[in-house]
Amino acid sequence: MSEQALPSSPDSLGDREREGTIELLGVVAYGTISGFTRLAADSELARDMVLKRALAGMAVKEFHHHEHLSDRITELGGDPVAAMAPFEDAFEAYHARTRPRDLLEGLVKAYIGDGIANDFFVEIAKYIDPRSRAVVEQARGTGHRDVDTIVSAVRAGIRDDPRRGGPLALWGRRLMGEALTQGQVVAAQREALGDLVLGLSHDRPGATLEEIGELMQRLTDRHQLRMGRLGLSA
Template sequence: MSEQATPSSAGGLGEREREGTIELLGVIAYGAISGFTRMAADSEMADDLALKRALAGMAVSEFHNHELLTDRIVELGGDPNAAMAPFRPAFDAYHARTRPRNLLEGLVKAYIGDGIATDFFLEISRYVADDSRVIIEQASTSHRDVDTIVTAVRAGIAEDPRRGGPLALWGRRLVGEALTQGQMVAAEREALSELVLGLSHDRPGATLHEVGELMQRLTDRHQLRMGRLGLSA
């Protein structure tokens, strides 16, 4: 183990907890850089100048959040590229399965699909040390101009109400794909699983009951988002 990665240089974390924390930061950091590229692409599809500027601004925020996360990985003695690499196939496969066909689908994906993925990893961040959790919370709650997205989607549906049904189906598909991806990622990474279960530190981990409550909270938030867009959950 390198001097950079010693527990003392990682805020007193044990080695296994440090590994799990870096894995969590890595998966969120890769999600942020993916969000940056996709939001920038969405801005290219927007004809409305105000919407184009808002989407471009959101893309910039995504990149700033990515930097916050990767800086924390370095502070913990990790390498950002190595931390993100294991998650690239899962994210890229998810985005390949859920590639938007138009701007409205892209906006719904940014709000619904990415929103529930963010919620999932925020829930998991409850089981990391405070200094890392603060970074995750900061990076996960400041990258979406929700009102702009909601207004644009609702305006698109008002312009052609026939869009509502397909967009509702799209939203339901996105939430299923995002939850499946999040659960697979958490289960496949051993150090991350140990972090959530409390096996790598002396803080309480998640119980089966708490996991059930977590899933219910994610479902409730999804329904609220769909309602804001005027879509049936």
């Protein structure tokens, strides 16, 4: 995939490219504010203080990422609330279909589901201007120590009740399928975002069909690594 530096000021981006970039930032911004509320709720459920602190810390980081994404949308001449609005139904539909039944399922969703979404958006961010790309990439991180705590809690839960391993593995696979389906729906519905990825809104080449296939394989590979880290079969 060929890449060249893109200007990062609003005035130097074409209207269509700026529209697609704002759409991408908007969907990631909605994801971070949604992640903040879900992690905060999970923190309330956690009885273990170490886990409670980890989840609360991740929630705080998600909100800071949300603020940075909102700031970049504003820099590009957009309104953060308006930029997020088109994605509310898609996110809420995903969360309605993947509502955890208990804290352990919630922890797997926080690690697996959010990891898939972060990987997907970082992959798509390769096709936007460098400053916006950096903001999206920054929003990917939630802190290694906090993530390690979640992984340890899930593995401990399976050790305490080995019968949970099989259902949690199925849950992780379901999260993968739902997340990819929803991501494809969002990309297909937002024309400017699709044009951005395909290289139709600016001079830089977009993704070929082969590159899109390779992207999907990378997402699958990273999902398998996460599942393995949890001690679950992918």
